[in-house]
Amino acid sequence: MEPGALPLGPPREERADAARNRAHLIEVARQMVAELGAENVTMDALAERAGLGKGTVFRRFHTRAGIFVALLDEEEKRFQDRVIGGPPPLGPGAPAVDRLVAFGRARLEFLMEHTAIARASLDPGRPVPAKESPSLFHVQMLLNEARPEHAGSGTLALQLVAALEGPVLLYLQNRENAPAPVALMDNLSSSWQVLVERLCG
Amino acid sequence: MEPGALPLGPPREERADAARNRAHLIEVARQMVAELGAENVTMDALAERAGLGKGTVFRRFHTRAGIFVALLDEEEKRFQDRVIGGPPPLGPGAPAVDRLVAFGRARLEFLMEHTAIARASLDPGRPVPAKESPSLFHVQMLLNEARPEHAGSGTLALQLVAALEGPVLLYLQNRENAPAPVALMDNLSSSWQVLVERLCG
Numbered sequence: 403m404e405p406g407a408l409p410l411g412p413p414r415e416e417r418a419d420a421a422r423n424r425a426h427l428i429e430v431a432r433q434m435v436a437e438l439g440a441e442n443v444t445m446d447a448l449a450e451r452a453g454l455g456k457g458t459v460f461r462r463f464h465t466r467a468g469i470f471v472a473l474l475d476e477e478e479k480r481f482q483d484r485v486i487g488g489p490p491p492l493g494p495g496a497p498a499v500d501r502l503v504a505f506g507r508a509r510l511e512f513l514m515e516h517t518a519i520a521r522a523s524l525d526p527g528r529p530v531p532a533k534e535s536p537s538l539f540h541v542q543m544l545l546n547e548a549r550p551e552h553a554g555s556g557t558l559a560l561q562l563v564a565a566l567e568g569p570v571l572l573y574l575q576n577r578e579n580a581p582a583p584v585a586l587m588d589n590l591s592s593s594w595q596v597l598v599e600r601l602c603g
Numbered sequence: 604m605e606p607g608a609l610p611l612g613p614p615r616e617e618r619a620d621a622a623r624n625r626a627h628l629i630e631v632a633r634q635m636v637a638e639l640g641a642e643n644v645t646m647d648a649l650a651e652r653a654g655l656g657k658g659t660v661f662r663r664f665h666t667r668a669g670i671f672v673a674l675l676d677e678e679e680k681r682f683q684d685r686v687i688g689g690p691p692p693l694g695p696g697a698p699a700v701d702r703l704v705a706f707g708r709a710r711l712e713f714l715m716e717h718t719a720i721a722r723a724s725l726d727p728g729r730p731v732p733a734k735e736s737p738s739l740f741h742v743q744m745l746l747n748e749a750r751p752e753h754a755g756s757g758t759l760a761l762q763l764v765a766a767l768e769g770p771v772l773l774y775l776q777n778r779e780n781a782p783a784p785v786a787l788m789d790n791l792s793s794s795w796q797v798l799v800e801r802l803c804g
Contacts, residue, residue: 524725524773535774557770557787558794564769565762571773572725573736573761586758593759600802 424462427452428476431469440518443469467525474516474523481512482536498547499602505540506566506594510587513570520571537563548602562601566594625663628653629677632670641719644670668726675717675724682713683737699748700803706741707767707795711788714771721772738764749803763802767795 430452434443445466449459463469490496491504513520542559545552552558569590631653635644646667650660664670691697692705714721743760746753753759770791 538774552794552797555790555794557790558797560770560774561766561791561794561798564773565766568765568769568773569758569761572765572769573739589756589758590762593753593756593762596753596759597762597798597802601798 420462423454423458424472427454427459427462427469428472431473435473435519440470440522443522445469465525467523470519470523473519477512477516477519478536481508484508485536485540498544499598502541502544502548502562502598502602503595505544506598507591509537509566510570510590510594513567514587517570524571535563537567541566545602552601562597565597621663624655624659625673628655628660628663628670629673632674636674636720641671641723644723646670666726668724671720671724675720678713678717678720679737682709685709686737686741699745700799703742703745703749703763703799703803704796706745707799708792710738710767711771711791711795714768715788718771725772736764738768742767746803753802763798766798 427448431443431448434448434451443466445459445463446456448469449456452459463472484492485505485508487493491500492508494501496504538559541562542553542556545559545562574586628649632644632649635649635652644667646660646664647657649670650657653660664673685693686706686709688694692701693709695702697705739760742763743754743757746760746763775787
């Protein structure tokens with residue numbers, strides 16, 4: 403033990419173990435999604451392939467959907483970095499309406515690329531925590547800037563996020579591992595632009 | 604057998620059995636949702652309480668979510684009757700924009716009333732079949748009337764439906780059997796109206 407370190411030996415080791423287990427489970431889950439498809443990744447299959455107990459997997463992810471929430475979270479961080487610090491118009495430095503339009507196109511591309519994981523991360527018993535949604539945070543911020551008189555209650559921003567994410571998450575048929583049709587992406591991006599420009603124009 | 608009736612005895616009886624089983628299963632499922640909450644209605648529990656084999660329940664509904672699709676479908680028919688033949692502005696006879704605004708409020712009320720069933724009817728492995736969605740049909744029709752130049756590809760109508768249904772289905776926390784806060788309903792209805800009026804105005 404280093405001089406001055408608190409004598410937290412066993413719990414500290416447990417935390418390091420937990421972090422290692424988490425990284426290992428996410429890596430194994432990612433391999434399984436690539437090889438077997440998201441629909442064949444279950445808590446039991448993940449535990450077996452990772453060589454860990456079912457209890458460990460359960461404590462880490464709570465539900466099957468939780469596995470995919472963790473997988474998506476890793477990708478989400480990279481996406482958010484582009485919004486927070488990337489070049490405009492997705493990143494800072496462009497007018498709010500242009501940023502909303504760019505956000506819509508980038509978000510659609512993100513969801514199309516990760517459709518299987520994003521859908522599998524939904525759990526009917528546990529709504530997506532809107533308050534923690536980075537998409538809602540950005541859309542709300544940009545709407546505040548473009549149209550403060552409409553941004554008040556927060557429900558309009560939530561409806562815009564739903565307009566953007568709902569078609570991919572809820573309604574569109576998309577075979578797993580099949581690339582989304584380019585025309586569909588273009589149509590969704592164009593109508594998102596119409597919606598945003600009419601709302602804010 | 605009546606004179607002239609086709610000799611379809613056994614299959615005909617099976618179909619009658621199937622229809623009886625379906626009505627019985629839906630009635631039992633409805634009771635279970637009311638007594639136990641949607642989260643405690645499983646295929647096995649439904650089969651046991653209905654006094655039918657698990658195979659029968661499985662063939663009827665295919666997945667647990669299928670039980671709730673069937674339950675919601677019964678309510679959905681009543682809702683659609685109001686849109687198709689009820690008094691304006693929800694029913695025919697009002698300008699398209701007013702009908703879109705009224706549709707939004709009525710649909711939000713419908714989803715808030717049936718949140719638990721509507722959420723449990725979602726199956727991440729099977730997207731909501733948008734082509735069969737009566738909401739998409741109505742919104743598309745009214746958008747065609749109000750703004751034919753934006754209605755073309757169909758994606759804008761789908762995004763409007765997602766803006767309306769997504770917050771309740773995906774994002775908002777709502778304790779089962781708890782009434783939705785009136786203020787939230789009002790805010791969602793108001794911002795839907797802003798969205799529709801700015802888009803079509």
